[in-house]
Amino acid sequence: MASGKEMKKIDLAKEMILKNSGLFRCPVCEQELSLSRSNSLYCSKGHNYDLAKQGYVNLLLKQEKSGYDKQLFAARKVISASGFFDPMRKAISKVVWEIGKDEAWSEVSILDAGCGEGSHLAWLCRDLKAKKKGFADLLGVGIDLSKEGIRVAAKEYQGLIWCVADLTKLPLQNQQFDIVLNILSPANYGEFKRVLKDHGVLFKVLPAANYLIELREILFKGTDKELYENDSVKRHFANSFQVVKEQQIHYKVVLKEENLEHLIKMTPLTWNAAQEKIAMIINSGLKSITVAFDLLVGKK
Ligand SMILES: [Zn+2]
Structure with missing residues (x-):
């Protein structure tokens, strides 16, 4: 039996889906x-696609193991709450706000494609609503292939629509969104274009050369993995969208001792690393870490 709290979550999710009816389409036959x-x-x-009692909808045809697991999303939640991503999120929020203001949007719909455990989307929606004369109406939809990620998101953040789905076959009708976010996640530009409105804007965040350089130096010293190379990703973006802004977001994060371990669990860098290298990182006494992202903003 579902508890009262869980029942409430599924009812909230139903309410949001009803309010935005016409949002979803079938990933198999493309009918509403x-x-x-x-x-x-x-x-x-x-x-048929079931709503889970935790308040998300599962639109995956086959359940896939994505390589992401519970531990990773738990770690990312802790790192996220520590403020690690805040300067990057603030940069996105500022640009969304500027564009929305120019185009006189009164309501705004945002899709986070590859939302993981949902904290970026939740943060951004909260921030945009809190801004002076914030958007009157705001729809936030988070999609990820990982059921574990979406479970955490639905449990943690209410008032948003959370879906397990495939980014290469978005279960969404055409031209539904003003904004698509694609943060540190694979992209499908054809699908992003399809679900964006004509004036819609895509925000892509990707790691820049020095991202987590302190970890890379320990793990990959002397190999070609020491610096992250993102030129081909940028080229692909520029070939698919009209780039209206490109911004470097670089900062240092002071690490609390316990957060170093969470950071190691969170980053794909260390997934295949030898145990002794992980131990070297933990014993390195690393006090701060370099965060370096490129933010690309594009129109159709
Ligand atoms: Zn169908």
Whole structure:
């Protein structure tokens, strides 16, 4: 039996989906999805997708193991709460605000494609609403292939729509979003274009050369992995979208001792690293770490 709190979450999710009816389409046959009385989304051809009691909808045809796991998202949640990503998020929020102001948006719909455990989207929606004369109406939708990530997101953040789904076949109708976020996640530009409105804007955040350089120096000294190379990712972006802004976001984060371990668990850099290298990082007494991102902003 579901507890009262869980029942409430699924009801909240239903309410949001009803309020935004026409948002979803079936990932199999591309027909519109409607909400049934039995807590699922269904299309006219009979494909069915369940709402989980935790308040998210699962639109994956096959459940995949994505290589991400519970431990990773738990670690990312701690790092996220420590303020690690805040300067990057503030930079995005500022640009969203400037563009929205210029275009006189009164409401704004945001898709976070590859949202992981949801903290970037939740932070951004909170920040935009809190700004002076914030957006009157704001729809936030977070999508990720990882059920573990979406579970954490749905548990943690309410008032947003959370979905397990494939980014290469977004279960969303055409031209639904003013903004698509793609933060430290793989992209599918064809799909992003399809779900963006004509005036819509894509924000992509990718690691820059010096991102976590202190860890790279220990793990990859003398190899070509010591610096992160993002030129080909940037080129691909510029070939797909009209670049309206490119911004470097560089800062240092002071690490509390316990957060170093969370950081190691969070980053794909260390997933295949030898145990002795991990121990070297933990014993290195690292006090601060370099964060370096490139923010790319593009229009259709
Ligand atoms: Zn269908």
